Amino acid sequence: MKAMILSGELAPGERLPVERELAARLGISRGSLREAVRALALVGVLRTRRGDGTYVTSLEPGLLLEATGMVAELLQENSAVWLLEVRRMLEPGATALAAARMSPEEISGLRECLERLEKAPGVEELVAADDEFHARIASAAGNPVLSSLLRGLAGRTLRARLWRGVSDQKTLERTRLGHRAIFQAIERRDPELARAAAASHIAEVEDWFRSNPQEPA
Structure with missing residues (x-):
């Protein structure tokens, strides 16, 4: 996911693909994906909106x-x-x-x-x-x-x-x-x-x- 953000494939403010699709694209289990999302959310890279999905944050310095x-x-x-x-x-x-x-x-x-x-x-x-x-x-x-x-x-x-x-x-x-x-x-x-x-x-x-x-x- 970090590489996807750095390459511009996932831009600030953009919603991540659904969990099943993203896990398949990355070649990992959905459990591992959830752990990665939680880790990136803790450092301000991702933000999960209940009932709406997970988004890339603004990636502004103050947040990161x-x-x-x-x-x-x-x-x-x-x-x-x-x-x-x-x-x-x-x-x-x-x-x-x-x-x-x-x-x-x-x-x-x-x-x-x-x-x-x-x-x-x-x-x-x-x-x-x-x-x-x-x-x-x-x-x-x-x-x-x-x-x-x-x-x-x-x-x-x-x-x-x-x-x-x-x-x-x-x-x-x-x-x-x-x-x-x-x-x-x-x-x-x-x-x-x-x-x-x-x-x-x-x-x-x-x-x-x-x-x-x-x-x-």
Whole structure:
């Protein structure tokens, strides 16, 4: 079925042939076909509509990479540091792209998000605004694969960032300063300054977790 999709024989949104016909075409049993359909449905390639049949999904990056978030959520032990290493590799590039591509309306929305972050009365509100801030930047980068990957990593680090804020109140002001620097670079339309600001911000968070490895269960 993967080969049929890659070749274009099955296009996004198209319904699969009936089970008996498809199993015969693939040379497998109907039981094996059902297992394959279930597996492909789990990773967002197929979607079964009760009473209507099974369809190829839109195959958009956000759908196909959704499983990344689930896998990231299941990581244990030093996962916060590992995921922050990956964010440090990807997010500065996304931020540089956003600085070049963000519309005035998107920059205005990012400014409002920053204001909520700076005025947040508590850790949970600050981290929620932090998460939205980075999501807006990733989306504005204009690369749905990159945006989906970054969103998939965000869920696992969200809980860790909450713990960091509760454990060390001094980090809250550093977080505000880091986001302010990123926003100012984007507002100036300076991709390289935005890249550097994002790298510095994520490196600071990563360094904190390396020094405080006891993440809550």
